[in-house]
Amino acid sequence: MKIRTALLCAALLFAASVHAQQAQPLERIAAVVDEDVILQSELDRAVSNIVAQYANRQNQLPPRHVLERQVLERLILVKLQTTRAAETGVRVGDAEVDSAINNIAQQNNLSPDQLRQQLARDGMSIEDFRSSLRDEILTQRLRQRFAQSRISVSDAEVDAAMASQAGAMQYHLAHILVALPEGATPEQIATGQQKIDGIKSLLDRNEMQFAAAAVRYSDSPNALEGGDLGWRSLDEIPVAFANAIRSMQPGNVIGPIRGPSGFQLLQLVETRDGAQAAGGAGTVTQYHARHILVRPAEGASGDGEARARIDTLRARIAGGADFQAVAGESSDDTVSKAEGGDLGWFTQDEFGPEFGGQVANLQDGQVSAPFKTQAGWHIVQRVGTRQTSVEDENRRAQVRESIGQRKLEDEWDRYLREMRGEAYVDIRVGG
Incomplete structure (x- = not known):
């Protein structure tokens, strides 16, 4: 077993x-x-x-x-x-x-x-x-x-994506990557082109399944998963492929196309109506809030110092300081700091039960006492509440997650390549 x-x-x-x-x-x-x-x-x-x-x-x-x-x-x-x-x-x-x-x-x-x-x-x-x-x-x-500090998805991005996806199809994709180093020489480019052309020839002659070719030949981190990229809507697919995918049938392969990472082949695995991803009925309560975060520093005294700092910020707000101004100056949440700590609309459990419980127990306009979560010490101001349909909220959550994952994939891949490039690595096996 x-x-x-x-x-x-x-x-x-x-x-x-x-x-x-x-x-x-x-x-x-x-x-x-x-x-x-x-x-x-x-x-x-x-x-x-x-x-x-x-x-x-x-x-x-x-x-x-x-x-x-x-x-x-x-x-x-x-x-x-x-x-x-x-x-x-x-x-x-x-x-x-x-x-x-x-x-x-x-x-x-x-x-x-x-x-x-x-x-x-x-x-x-x-x-x-x-x-x-x-x-x-x-x-x-x-x-x-990394995602919390580098990746943000605005309500405007979600609105635009939902408008473009209304009634749209979703596509399950897989890819094969022949990577090229930054600043690749003409010889490296020619070698990569020869390799990707050879892989495409194998697929065209039905001598190998796409997933098997990805395992055997792809340089992508997901090679051993058969190059699976999951489900994506059309606006989440590189422009170089998007137009061609509309006319493809499941099983078809397009490419090779050269991108920032190297040469790629893309396979359409299957399709579905975008509406299939949505579901549910009824309504759900959403909250609009702002927050200020203070992350504890490392060391035995870090938590105490963070608590003292958040208490000071809470006292300033109680004394009449503008919450958004204080958040913009002092919050350690790099994503919301530029927006005055604004978190937009969210459901109670979206940021964890401790945070959601604090927001739910406030009145609109009220500011919480300092409280602690895994991220650090917070104070939160509830701005408003509303009721929205579960189906619409499910779609928004899925679209937001999809946009965030696409951004994260690009940034995380770049981050790993930078980490690998900056490290000292001495491989002592193989040719």
């Missing part, structure tokens, strides 16, 4: 990400990553996990040396992300790892002991599994923090 959840699959993939100091001193090093290392045993375990996942589809995997290089690049990125997470104060406690393991066991109808036994049968110790799960949670937290 193979255990399956999204978090578990990611953890299995990166199960080799165990710190070097836990290993034998004479073990071979596969790569040096800044001041850390990836051991050959870690790489071997990660490759074995991929091979096990493709047990019934071995012909879809690339040659062993290519697979090792793909997996090693992923391990390098995991190592860089977990290091960056630690540097920026992201922490994952033992209790959180225990909770994640219990959730995985429950989702697979297993007890914790049965999960441990299943992992042992799959060749993984519980210690390796805990370590890989901790790394996966760390990288998720880092991505979430």
Whole structure:
């Protein structure tokens, strides 16, 4: 029996990400990553996990040396992300790892002991599994923090997208990327063009399925997922592809087209009416609010200093200072700060139960006392409330999420490439 959840699959993939100091001193090093290392045993375990996942589809995997290089690049990125997470104060406690393991066991109808036994049968110790799960949670937290600080979607963007999507189709896409480095030489461009043309020729002759070709040949981080890009509306698709997609049938492939990252092929997997994504009935209460956030600094005194600072800001507002002006000057929320702390319209649980409970208990125009969430210390001012249809709210939430994910994909990919480019990486295996 193979255990399956999204978090578990990611953890299995990166199960080799165990710190070097836990290993034998004479073990071979596969790569040096800044001041850390990836051991050959870690790489071997990660490759074995991929091979096990493709047990019934071995012909879809690339040659062993290519697979090792793909997996090693992923391990390098995991190592860089977990290091960056630690540097920026992201922490994952033992209790959180225990909770994640219990959730995985429950989702697979297993007890914790049965999960441990299943992992042992799959060749993984519980210690390796805990370590890989901790790394996966760390990288998720880092991505979430990145999204909170870098990605914002305005109501105007949502309104415009909803207007353009009215009655529109949605498209399930997959892609294959042949990457080019920044400032690629003519020789590198020619080599990339030759490779993408060869892949396209294989697909045109029906010698390989698109997902299998993505696993074997794509340079994209989602290669081992068959290049799956999920569902997108037309305005979320690059202009170079959008016009052609309208006339495509499921299974069709377009490209190659050269973009910022390299040469791409795009496959239309399936389509659906955009209205299928919406649903529900009745109404829901929305709140319009502003807030001021003070993030605690690292160290034992950080929380106390943050509390003292938020108390001072609350006293200024109680004394007659304008909430928006104070937020613009002092809030640590870089997304809403420029808007005077304005968060727009949202449902009660959208920013978490602690925040939503505070807003729901206020009257319009009232300012809360200081309160704490995982993000830090807040004060919030409720501006207004309204009732909106659940169906419309579901659509708005989905459109907002879709726009945010598109922005995040672009920015996160750029962030990872910058992180990889700035790191010292010495690969000691392969050609």
